[in-house]
Amino acid sequence: MKKLLANPLVLIGAFIIISILLLALIAPLIAPYDPEAIDVKAILLAPSSMHWMGTDGLGRDVFSRMLYGARISLMVGFVAVGIATAIGIFLGAIAGYYRGWVDTVIMRSVDVMLSIPTFFLILAVIAFLTPSIWNIMIVIGLTSWMGVTRLVRAEFLSLRNREFVLAAQTLGAKDARLIFTHLLPNSLTPIIVSSILGIASAVLVESGLSFLGLGVQAPQASWGNILTDGKEYIQFAWWLSLFPGLAILITVLGYNLLGDGLRDAFNPRSSQL
């Protein structure tokens, strides 16, 4: 823990993530305008004291939309990664614990999934479903569990024959007890690190999908679709591209810093003590 706090990257990352989470949480309290309130008399106003980040093509306040967009972007990140991690732990645990043909089947399907470019797979699936925030979270989750599966399996393989596991088994512990109380708790660290890094990429995927018009649908705001709106006016209304672009950049950076820092801190090989 001491080492964690001594690492400035983790602190910066954590600070960024916590601030954005807080901003998203209290968005209704601090947003100066209704994010969906249209004002055709205030179209594309530059940032000012009235509208801190200007207004968009329908006169909506960009700052308010950014705050509400943060909720969407973060929620997509958490839920999608939650789904991916749950699937990953389940499959990885089975593969690593039972080995044999179960392992072969699961790991080959991981290979198959990894051989398909994820973003295009998501694009194809979304094109057949109604694009909505829930579908997006589910689809991102269902297409990004492979890393966690490999990770959990590798941990299980290395823990499977350790003395404490063999001891528990000798004492008559059932498979479920071994998996959930002995093996899993000891593999949590890499899972947490990979989940945090996974959130960063889920935020990016959501922004990408919304940018392509397949993500969060109008009039709901997400950073990706604010960015798309900005594309039309980039020569004239820079604020529509700059702020969501920066927000995505900073958030993803925050998660990456935090994830990298945690990994370094928890990695016994990097230990100086």
Next chain:
Amino acid sequence: MTFQDSLCKLLSAFLLCFVIAGCSDSTSSSTVNQKDFNKIYPPANGGTMIDAMTGEPSGLIAMIAGESAASAIASNIFNSLLKYDRNLDLTGELAESWEISKDKKTITFHLKPGLKWADNQSLTSEDVLFTWQKVTDENTRTPYGSDFKLVVKAETPDPSTFKVTYDAPYAPALDTWAGLHILPKHLLKDQDINTTAFSRKPVGSHYYQLVSWKNGQYLKLTRNPNATQGQARIDSLLSRIIPDKAAQFLELSADNIDSMGLNPIQYARIFPARPELNKNIALYKELGNNYTYLGFNLKRKPFDDIRVRQAINYAIDKQEIIDGVLLGLGEPVASPYKPGTRWSNPALKSYPYDPAKAKALLKDAGFIDSNGDGILEKDGKPFAFEILTNQNKEREMTGVLIQRRLREIGIDANIRVLEWASFLGRFIKPKEFDVVVLGWSLSLDPDQYSIWHSSQQAPGQFNFISYSNPRVDKLLEAGRLELDPDKRMKIYHEFSKILLEDSPIVYLSAGYGLSAIHKRVQGISNPAPPAGIGYNTYEWYIPKVYARHEINEQ
């Protein structure tokens, strides 16, 4: 990722942002000429006008090429039998006059005397017959053949007479002859029209002839000394190929092109903010021949109820859409015709924004908010539906504005934006939609049989909203048979009136076509006549004092 990595990425992202943000200011310094272009001089011959187009033509035989870039250039090179004048009335171009037989099935065109191709050969009715044969030939790869295949007999009784006979009277016929470029038989008779080199070295009869074509760069046209319609004033036209609209705008600001089409933001926001541009460049706006609408799937409940359709029509604030989406650069429409043309019924007014009336109509139709959640219900089901549109920023914004207005009267509408191919294939063709926001582009002929006639509802046909009204069917049939323009006008005015009452679609707006033309080009009609500013480009001129000294062809 290390900290240095992250920092580097962060910094470069910042730099990129500033470069992008800085772009908008970097162009103003390059305005070359401090001449005052506001003085009007008498018409004179000479000069070069440079315009820009986003795409390069695939060839200059318009019926084969099919794209707008090709017809834009080709219409300076080739003539048609007829043309539309400034008021969008048909008049002769190669034809001096035309007659329609008593049974209304035969049209006889009399060509003007002494017509010549640019290579000095005579242009005769043989050329017209040859063009008709080509456009209807099964081996010709053209999408424009179907109208001409209705001609059962085409004859050339003498070199200046061309006679076509139809199976039944077909009123849009004259319009189709105004759109067919007449091609020279003597140069094309032994050629495969789909692949001929002629399409890159065309010989025509109109004001200009092609002198050079540099791939990916420009096409240059100069005056045709044999032009059938007299001499144009401007010596040469240079069309530069600049695929990106933003790059075109920079070239316009730097005085490297004389004209381009603008979007509402450039027209209404960037120009007013840049006085140095206004000094040299004049802006023009004219109504385009298209409109945006909200269409109901009339096969689905509750849109089969006229009260519901009218209620939604009253609930939508059209002016708000024009102000918000088109930045005021559009007009409300009340008929499926371009406002100001003879086919548009001037007595019709679009439904005013009247939410109270909308609510009353919905109540009448049985929609009441029985559970107090702000959404109306009928038979226990909330009034909710999906507004579909394609990936078009303006239509999407229109959808958002409509959604809000409908929410105010208690209708819960969702918006769904789709990519064009899946929009057509999965929703429009199988009629799997509630409501769509779309646009119609119209031809100059008023015949809209394919859009509104009840027989045109098969998958893939244009009446995908399933509109069916026997009175409208009768009028549309009569309009196709009536060749007298005044009687036709009455038919289509009546048709528009019924359509407005029935409200199978809600007319939203007709946007202006916006263009910027350098003030060195004079003689442009402003405000634009019904046919648009381009109807008399041959009368445009560049006074000698304003002509460019050297043309930068790069």
